[in-house]
Amino acid sequence: MSHLTQREIESLRPDLERIVAEKVSDNHSDVLTTLEKCLYSGYDRKRATEKLSHWIDSKKASRLYDKLEDLMERRKSSSKLNKRGNDDADDKVIKKIRTGYETNEVSNAKPAQPPSVAAIPATLPTGVAPAAAADAKSLTSQQISMMMANAQREIEERKKALSTLPKDPANQEDVERAKKIAMLQAQIKAKLSGIGMSAIIPPVQEKPKPLILDEQGRTVDNSGRAISIPTLAPTLKANIRAKKKETFNKTTLSTERQQEDQSLKFFDERIAAKPALRSKRSLRFHEPGKFQQMAEKMRMKAQLEKLQNEISQIARKTGISSATKLALIAPKQDSHAEDVPQMEWWDSVILSNDLKTMDGDNIAIRESAITNLIEHPTQMKPPNEPIKQVYLPVFLTKAEQKKLRRQNRREAWKEEQEKIRLGLIPPPEPKLRIANLMRALGNEAVQDPTKIESHVREQMAKRQKAHEDANNARKLTAEQKREKKIRKVKEDVSCGVSVAVYRIRELNTFHSKKFKVEQNAKQLMMTGVVVLFRDCCVVVVEGGPKQQKKYRRLMMHRIKWDEDMVKNADGNEVPNSCVQVWEGTSARRHFGEMKFKLFPMEKMAREFFQKHQVEHYWDHGYTGAVLEACKQEDV
Structure with missing residues (x-):
């Protein structure tokens, strides 16, 4: 068509x-x-x-x-x-x-x-x-x-x-x-008509009508009536777009003017508007004599520093400064430490009041406290014995573990089957897969294979989702993982703390080895201290047996101390070394987090250990260093 x-x-x-x-x-x-x-x-x-x-x-x-x-x-x-x-x-x-x-x-x-x-x-x-x-x-x-x-x-x-x-x-x-x-x-x-082309009257061309406008600007004819001039609508797409653009611009201008008129309508002329331009900055002059005062202060400060330097040099020459520092650092002597008591504390039980209570020429004694019976002390548990009884763990072989697991699973399966027989729980759906689809369903799979396949895939997806949900439920949170790591590293030291003391010839100048000593102790959750002294640096670490084993391997094998050369008291270069001085147990921890302590004198280092009631750590380490130096001099 x-x-x-x-x-x-x-x-x-x-x-x-x-x-x-x-x-x-x-x-x-x-x-x-x-x-x-x-x-x-x-x-x-x-x-x-x-x-x-x-x-x-x-x-x-x-x-x-x-x-x-x-x-x-x-x-x-x-x-x-x-x-x-x-x-x-x-x-x-x-x-x-x-x-x-x-x-x-x-x-x-x-x-x-x-x-x-x-x-x-x-x-x-x-x-x-x-x-x-x-x-x-x-x-x-x-x-x-x-x-x-x-x-x-x-x-x-x-x-x-x-x-x-x-x-x-x-x-x-x-x-x-x-x-x-x-x-x-x-x-x-x-x-x-018999008229040739020469006699044909030429067509009269009409002249354009005169344009007449009234007072309002409208086009009118000779009689004064308004004439409507038809407007030609554009046909080309370019002209149509241009006309649309022109009308759009006119509408936007009209809306903007309306908005301006509306804003001017609610404008209050009494409010003084701030100028848009930034005001010029005026010059600001300093007060007279300001820089002279600053110069005087600088001169006085320089003179004071010069006097302090002169006084410190004179004090070094006379030895006043070193004596003053030693007096400040030296510990105060306890005047009552060596006093002998008039009576021991175990004898004070039989006295009636105190030593000043006299019965004639003798001290008054409570006769009732002295009998023919033997007084036994109260039985107390030793401090190292744990509160709960500790049983030795039983380790099974692989075959025993498999057998135990098989028996447990068998018991759980029997219990589930019994619940299904009693109607307590519904029987589980047959476990279908793409592989056993035809064997398990038979005619049903042949009748509508697409439907059965979608059902099987849905069941598989459900099993996969249940498996993933169970894994996510068992998964530990970030905080639980952090606690587990800390629990694996940290040991129970309630029954006693293992302590190890190491002596190093020089540690202060080797920063990489200092870092390893400190960071490994923090990672193993161990406490202790590192005392830095010339020709004798003592490292004390406190923790459990496993922690001590790992830290001992670090100090004695992993760190290569003999690679570095140090100078001894005579000025000769000798290889650096690390020796384990002492290892034992203590009832409690004596130090906190691992820290470094630098001491210029041996007395100050011993007082530090004495303050923590373990001065024998320093004695072991320092005497070993002195004996080693004597052996080298003999050689």
Whole structure:
């Protein structure tokens, strides 16, 4: 089916309504709209029937399309006949004009007056040849009048025929054909008038009407009435976009102006607005004498530092400074440490009051406290014995572990089966997989394999999710993981603390080894101290047996002490060394977190250990260093 324009569809609408009313009982408007869309889009039979089948059945749609094709064929045939008839009529008119007579009306025609020059239309076609005008002059007056009468009669008949045709705006070809006939008539009149091309009156060109505006700027005519000038709408897309842009700019400007007017409406002029520009900075002058005072302070400070340096140099020469420092650092002697008591504490139980209570010349004694019975002390648990009884752990072999696990699982399975028999818990679903799908289900899997496969995959996903949820439930949190690590490293020292004492020749200058000594003690959760002294650095660490084992391996094997060379008391270079001085247990910890202590004198180092009640640690380490130095001197 050919494509039709909207005007052609409008002309066919009455026929379409008639066809739809004959073939369709309901949904007239929907079917009619669908038919018009099919004609506008030029759908073929299959596509149009498919569109119409949405509203009516396929048989009715096919019959309706047959009717539509018949209507279109009739329309095409009628348009061809009209075109052929119009062409024949035009040929007849031209032939009659050229021959000058008709077969049946030549003798009966009345003579007509030749048209005057004034009767010639103002606008004549420019395509009239001079030869045609010469032929017209050679004719007789009777023939000319007869030809004019015939031409006028044909023109009138043609006008009537044109008026009887339906006024269809879609028939543009008929309108153009009528214009051509009018132009041809004007040419014929020019030929018959006997006037050549030189005598044709040129067309009068109308001058443009004067533009008249009233007081309000409107366009008016001579009588003062307002004239509406039609505005041409743009057809090009570029012009349409430009017009839209112009209207958009106008609307935005109008909205901005409205907003400004609204803001000005609520503006209070009494409020002083701050200027937008930044004010200039004014010059600020210093007060007189400011820099002189600063200079005086600097001079006084320099003189004071110079005097202090001179006093310190004099004190070093005389030895006053060193004595002063030693007096400040030396511990105070306890005057009551060596006093002998008049009586020991265990004898004070039998005294009546105190030593001053006298019974004559003797000390008063409580006679009731002295009997013939032996007083035994209260039985107390030793401090190293744990409060709870400790059992030795039992370690099973791999076979015993497997057997125990198998028995436990068997018992759990029996208990679950018993609950299922009693109806306490529902029986578990069969464990299906893609591998055992056909073997487990059989006919059900064959009947609907897609459904069964989706069910099996859903069951597999459910089992996987349950497994992952169980793992996540057992997973430790970050805080629990941290506590577990600390618990694995930290040991129980409630029954006793393992202590180890190491002596190093030089540690203060080797920073990497200092870092290892300190960080390993902190990572193993051990306590202790590192005392730095020339030719004798003592390291004391406190912790559990496992911690001591790991730290001993660090100090004796992992750190290569002999790679570094140090100077002894004589100034000779000797390899550095580390020796384990002492190892044992203590009832409690005597130090806190691992720290470094630097002491310039041996006495100060011993007082530090004495303050923590472990001065024997220092004695062991320092005596070993002295003996080692003596051996080297002997060698």
